[in-house]
Amino acid sequence: MTDAPARLxxxxxxxxxRAVQDVLRRQHVVESLVQRQDMPRHELVEQLVHxxxxxxxxxxxxxxxxxxxAYILEALPQEERLQVWALVRAGRExxxxxxxxxAVRETLIATMDxxxxxxxxxxxxxxxxxxxxxxxxxxxxxxxxRALPQEEREQLRAAMSYEEGTVGALMDFEQITVREDxxxxxxxxxxxRLDELPGxxxxxxxxxxxxxxxxxxxxxxxIVTDLExxxxxxxVPEGVKLHPEDPxxxxxxxxxxxxxxxxxxxxxxxxxxxxxxxxxxxDHIRExxxxxxxxxxxxxxxxxxxxxxWASFRNRWSWLAVNLVTAFVxxxxxxxxxxxxxxxxxxxxxxxxxxxxxxxxxxQTITMIVRALALGQIxxxxxxKLVAKELGxxxxxxxxxxxxxxxxxWMLYDNVALGGVMALAMLxxxxxxxxxxxxxxxxxxRFERDPAVGSSVLVTACTxxxxxxxxxxxxxxxxx
Amino acid sequence: MTDAPARLxxxxxxxxxRAVQDVLRRQHVVESLVQRQDMPRHELVEQLVHxxxxxxxxxxxxxxxxxxxAYILEALPQEERLQVWALVRAGRExxxxxxxxxAVRETLIATMDxxxxxxxxxxxxxxxxxxxxxxxxxxxxxxxxRALPQEEREQLRAAMSYEEGTVGALMDFEQITVREDxxxxxxxxxxxRLDELPGxxxxxxxxxxxxxxxxxxxxxxxIVTDLExxxxxxxVPEGVKLHPEDPxxxxxxxxxxxxxxxxxxxxxxxxxxxxxxxxxxxDHIRExxxxxxxxxxxxxxxxxxxxxxWASFRNRWSWLAVNLVTAFVxxxxxxxxxxxxxxxxxxxxxxxxxxxxxxxxxxQTITMIVRALALGQIxxxxxxKLVAKELGxxxxxxxxxxxxxxxxxWMLYDNVALGGVMALAMLxxxxxxxxxxxxxxxxxxRFERDPAVGSSVLVTACTxxxxxxxxxxxxxxxxx
Numbered sequence: 001m002t003d004a005p006a007r008l009x010x011x012x013x014x015x016x017x018r019a020v021q022d023v024l025r026r027q028h029v030v031e032s033l034v035q036r037q038d039m040p041r042h043e044l045v046e047q048l049v050h051x052x053x054x055x056x057x058x059x060x061x062x063x064x065x066x067x068x069x070a071y072i073l074e075a076l077p078q079e080e081r082l083q084v085w086a087l088v089r090a091g092r093e094x095x096x097x098x099x100x101x102x103a104v105r106e107t108l109i110a111t112m113d114x115x116x117x118x119x120x121x122x123x124x125x126x127x128x129x130x131x132x133x134x135x136x137x138x139x140x141x142x143x144x145x146r147a148l149p150q151e152e153r154e155q156l157r158a159a160m161s162y163e164e165g166t167v168g169a170l171m172d173f174e175q176i177t178v179r180e181d182x183x184x185x186x187x188x189x190x191x192x193r194l195d196e197l198p199g200x201x202x203x204x205x206x207x208x209x210x211x212x213x214x215x216x217x218x219x220x221x222x223i224v225t226d227l228e229x230x231x232x233x234x235x236v237p238e239g240v241k242l243h244p245e246d247p248x249x250x251x252x253x254x255x256x257x258x259x260x261x262x263x264x265x266x267x268x269x270x271x272x273x274x275x276x277x278x279x280x281x282x283d284h285i286r287e288x289x290x291x292x293x294x295x296x297x298x299x300x301x302x303x304x305x306x307x308x309x310w311a312s313f314r315n316r317w318s319w320l321a322v323n324l325v326t327a328f329v330x331x332x333x334x335x336x337x338x339x340x341x342x343x344x345x346x347x348x349x350x351x352x353x354x355x356x357x358x359x360x361x362x363x364q365t366i367t368m369i370v371r372a373l374a375l376g377q378i379x380x381x382x383x384x385k386l387v388a389k390e391l392g393x394x395x396x397x398x399x400x401x402x403x404x405x406x407x408x409x410w411m412l413y414d415n416v417a418l419g420g421v422m423a424l425a426m427l428x429x430x431x432x433x434x435x436x437x438x439x440x441x442x443x444x445x446r447f448e449r450d451p452a453v454g455s456s457v458l459v460t461a462c463t464x465x466x467x468x469x470x471x472x473x474x475x476x477x478x479x480x
Numbered sequence: 481m482t483d484a485p486a487r488l489x490x491x492x493x494x495x496x497x498r499a500v501q502d503v504l505r506r507q508h509v510v511e512s513l514v515q516r517q518d519m520p521r522h523e524l525v526e527q528l529v530h531x532x533x534x535x536x537x538x539x540x541x542x543x544x545x546x547x548x549x550a551y552i553l554e555a556l557p558q559e560e561r562l563q564v565w566a567l568v569r570a571g572r573e574x575x576x577x578x579x580x581x582x583a584v585r586e587t588l589i590a591t592m593d594x595x596x597x598x599x600x601x602x603x604x605x606x607x608x609x610x611x612x613x614x615x616x617x618x619x620x621x622x623x624x625x626r627a628l629p630q631e632e633r634e635q636l637r638a639a640m641s642y643e644e645g646t647v648g649a650l651m652d653f654e655q656i657t658v659r660e661d662x663x664x665x666x667x668x669x670x671x672x673r674l675d676e677l678p679g680x681x682x683x684x685x686x687x688x689x690x691x692x693x694x695x696x697x698x699x700x701x702x703i704v705t706d707l708e709x710x711x712x713x714x715x716v717p718e719g720v721k722l723h724p725e726d727p728x729x730x731x732x733x734x735x736x737x738x739x740x741x742x743x744x745x746x747x748x749x750x751x752x753x754x755x756x757x758x759x760x761x762x763d764h765i766r767e768x769x770x771x772x773x774x775x776x777x778x779x780x781x782x783x784x785x786x787x788x789x790w791a792s793f794r795n796r797w798s799w800l801a802v803n804l805v806t807a808f809v810x811x812x813x814x815x816x817x818x819x820x821x822x823x824x825x826x827x828x829x830x831x832x833x834x835x836x837x838x839x840x841x842x843x844q845t846i847t848m849i850v851r852a853l854a855l856g857q858i859x860x861x862x863x864x865k866l867v868a869k870e871l872g873x874x875x876x877x878x879x880x881x882x883x884x885x886x887x888x889x890w891m892l893y894d895n896v897a898l899g900g901v902m903a904l905a906m907l908x909x910x911x912x913x914x915x916x917x918x919x920x921x922x923x924x925x926r927f928e929r930d931p932a933v934g935s936s937v938l939v940t941a942c943t944x945x946x947x948x949x950x951x952x953x954x955x956x957x958x959x960x
Contacts, residue, residue: 013733014856021859067737075857077865099737188703197700199739202682219699220677223668253493256766257547257579259679259759261741278758279739285762286736289769290851296776297847297936298840305852306865309872316844316873317880320837324881327836328888335829341821348821348828349814352944355832356807357800360778364796367777371770372785376494377555379501385557385786392789393796400797401804408808456777464832 070099103304130159168244174198355467358429365437394434398427550579610639648724654678817952835947838909845917874914878907
């Protein structure tokens, strides 16, 4: 947060990485040469070369922005990663730990002893320590808290008390406050004495004696307004105010809607307790979007690409287990109809098509509804309208695709009745998918669960077992 | 862009919507009463009530931020949406069209005649007109261009010339430039004359006579530095610079890494051509994340929740068609083994489990790799490492889940050999899924296609057909 933007263009990111890899590779070549030739008298040379490489690496790493160092660490395999990590000068470790992904952070923290961790965390702002805290050992956190000055200690306690996913967990405490009865001249003189303004200071916060927020004074206004005016005359009296318990997602929507750079966070008495800045919001949005993407792909959390197979297995097993259970249930449904399949083997080949299309179409419905719910676009009164529309789409799909596949089945197996069963089963399974696609998120929203989590697995489970049951049931009724 | 942040707290968003719905509902009640009782003499009363409702709505809508009006329009069914749209005062229509989703924008533009559209677009900045242009009729764009002053006309042409997804398509032209040889006193006086600074002006851009970028002057520095200093002494000489052809995603990563509020955009000669601001970046990130989410759910683009069934069908058919084709291929693979299934019907019940787990695990691999590729974390030299790791995870999964399901099969069907085939087929299908999960994004990245698009469909197609083939093939070999 306190760093000036890095002095580089976008493309140079990969160049830095390649340069670091290059030094590491050269060092590696020397090491393996020495090893292969088994020449102890070369030890001195090797040490010299090694030292030279280390010095070169250090010079390369020194000027980089913490985010760029984080990128390099994430893109290196474990061994090289730790070589680079060892070279990062103390005092920057905290900033870098904040920037790397959770999975990589764990691997780095594992190499540090408690004293190093306390030093790394101690160099950070209170809100940043709070972000790091879940990954630190208990005793390290205690030591860090003990070493903080009173004010920051309270800030850290406050920041740690808010749940993940709330405004409180994202806010910082670097807001600059002024009183409404002073002139802009006084404000300007006060700012000059600060030497440097905290990052993302696009506005000052105007508070009264009780720290109650009275308004905000945008820097842009401060600059264009006559210095003799009072703050009261220049300030914006009302604006977006956030509460620490607000969901971070709501705050993100407010930042997006109103194009904010920073916003005040106030408690229930209207007292200013912190501020939220757009960089924290961007990080939040990115993280959420990554989480959604990973969850949809069946990963519990972000994976270190160089993790061991065992660590990856642990990150992925739960999703596979859930899917195996639903596949097992579907398999038992099929086995109910083993008699029918024995009589007409074509059923076995056709049944995955029916189940598949029901799952795909149910997932389309659920994707649209979960998104609309997240954006707050669905009002209670409109659910019947939505159900009607989704059943309409399913009917259209059923008539069109069911018709096509029905005819294809008829031609392939030269069996009109089988084609008819195929078409009817597809229509009914599509209706089932659409119905579940609305019902599942509706019920979850109704009972105040997150409608996104696991909805897709649930709808697929319904359409798989349901699709097999409908198709094989109809076949048993009409064909055998 | 030119609007001050809305004067409201986050919660009031839904309140506004409910208030609008309430007025609409009351109006609707009056209408249906009059209709039902068929009383022509009440016409006058009805008109009066209607007028009163319209006035009430107008008063409600007037003070709202364009983004809030967009929210209300998106959350209303077609008929009510157009009632509200008709009340929005001319001159704000352009801003609102910018804020609504593509699908809803189409429904709104469809109700406007060319003259209204020219007026709506004409009220916007050049970069904003360019955003709207793809949805406007050709002749409207021509009229808008003709009505613009020379400078803006060129800006619009420039903005429209950049492809979607580039920095050029996101940038605006509201940068304030200063020369390096003037004092901060002069700069301040110049800014005062502007009355108001453009949104997201956190820094001024320092250029020479040829418009070449020399550095930037953060407002925060301008405020804390002695006014007698020259710009040259106070400015930041180097920093992040973007090019109009840069992918927007790279710019978004730079904003995220370096916590930027704005960044200069320069051409190949180093001349300043525009600036990119964090609000445009946030919009871009949100849009991309929505696109990914929609594509993964099988929707071609954002859907108006109140769209007709037919419009929804068109948004969804292509995905269903692709899946039907792959399901059909899988079905043909199964039909190769109809003889085997006829002899051992249990195969029909077990085969979806094998194909399913291969698809799930292949998708896990592909999700992780596509993400790492997007973040630039995978260097060419590490592909063999990745393949080895993924095959390792697949082997672990195969041994564990294959073992469990093998034993379950053995017990259910009292057939050791069938259990063995089940276990082996699961292991091989998992290896196939992992292999394809690495190979597909590798090849697509190699041939410079977006590795994300359709990868999941491809891997599922492979594991479905492959899983059926492996399981039924092994069963035919060993059991019959």
